[in-house]
Amino acid sequence: MQINGSTVLVTGANRGLGKAFAEALLARGARTVYASARRPDLIDVPGVVPLRLDITDAASIDAAAAEIGDLDILINNAGISTEAPLLGASTENIRREFDTNFWGTLNVTRAFAPRLAGGAILNVISALSWYTFAPSSNGYAASKAAEWSLTNGVRLELADQKTQVTALALAIADTDMMAGVDIPKLPPHAVVAQALDGLEAGAFEVVADAPTANVKASLSRDPALFYADIPGALFS
Template sequence: MNQPLEGRTVLVTGANGGLGEQFVRQALERGATKVYATARTPRHWDDTRIQPLPLDITDPESATHLARTTPDVDLLINNAAIGPVDDSITGPEDELRQIFETNFFGNLRIANAFAPVLSANGGGTLLNILSSAAWVSMPTGYAASKAAMWSATNALRIQLSKHGTQVIGLLVGMIDTPMSTQWEVPKVSAASVVAQAYDAVADGSIEVLADEQTRYLKTQLSTKAEEFYPWLHEQLAVFVR
């Protein structure tokens, strides 16, 4: 399934900055005709091919309204997410619920709202931005929510295959964006992550491992748990406070 971006209509959630902004700009560089750039409070863009639209992915009505009013979308980038600074898996339940409402239920809500739109436009592509945190034991709600969304992405791939929809999961570690400023660790650029993602859209891939750390981590997932988790705990010491 080869689906280059030439002539396509793209919708990006969480488009105001960081990774989202790169998805918007690189889509146009690769020949997309139109990009819907969504956010709770959309920013101004300097290109008439970019249409800013309001979207709160935690609001079911906002999601369904957007799907009704953008019937030409054939490439959906599910990018919006939150990662609070004080996030902890043992933190207050309402804070954990907020993380899951955005990173899991919100992203799944958008995927389900646009599934009929993609189908009507020849199947199209759904790209979910995940994280290598889905595979590691980081003690955060963020990691748990990304693990849930990784599972949901794999399930959506099966469910939407009957419509000819390409479902891609993008997994990556630390990206050099405002969300990661608190961590002084090696980071990959947002531009390189997006370039790899769009390459996958074009060549029909279903999974993107966007940095060396993530690629290595996947090779270790079959390691016996008694060996894997002590090794992993050592690697993650910088993140555990």
């Protein structure tokens, strides 16, 4: 998929990876970059088209779809983490995570998929699509596992119209979501560079860091061995 000359929509583009995506797309020659967020006034990337889009709101998705004409690339970056355990006092925050990370991604994809024949979709998933390490990550991990499955399913359903579907999987980028985690983190622009290289190369999946690669490799192992060794399993 060629980025140069393309029209791209990035969700959650007001900070973190989304902002880095918007900046990198312009640098690679994208013709138009729609940078969307619930509050487009917070988007400060020169050269983009700010767009209001709440991916949990059907009317907001419809309004964005009406504003955007042709589209070549959709980057589903918007997501939330509430640190909700699965067996806590309430499921409200788990539902919020699924409403954004799964249903929001799916509904935006459904709205724009007919325009993406010959184009591409990139979904930002997570190392937590494949494992979990603490009760506070369980709701988010479940929603990201669902988003991974969604990504693979959409790839099959859009194959006839030749829409490329790529997943970006990562563990630890230096974003607001990871601000409270005191471990080494990749700069957002380094993650985005890998993702866009993979998108242009036609990759099904981009694994952005060593912890994520270790997690994915563990799927062929006895899970009792992997979970007994966390966090050592991630960084060995």
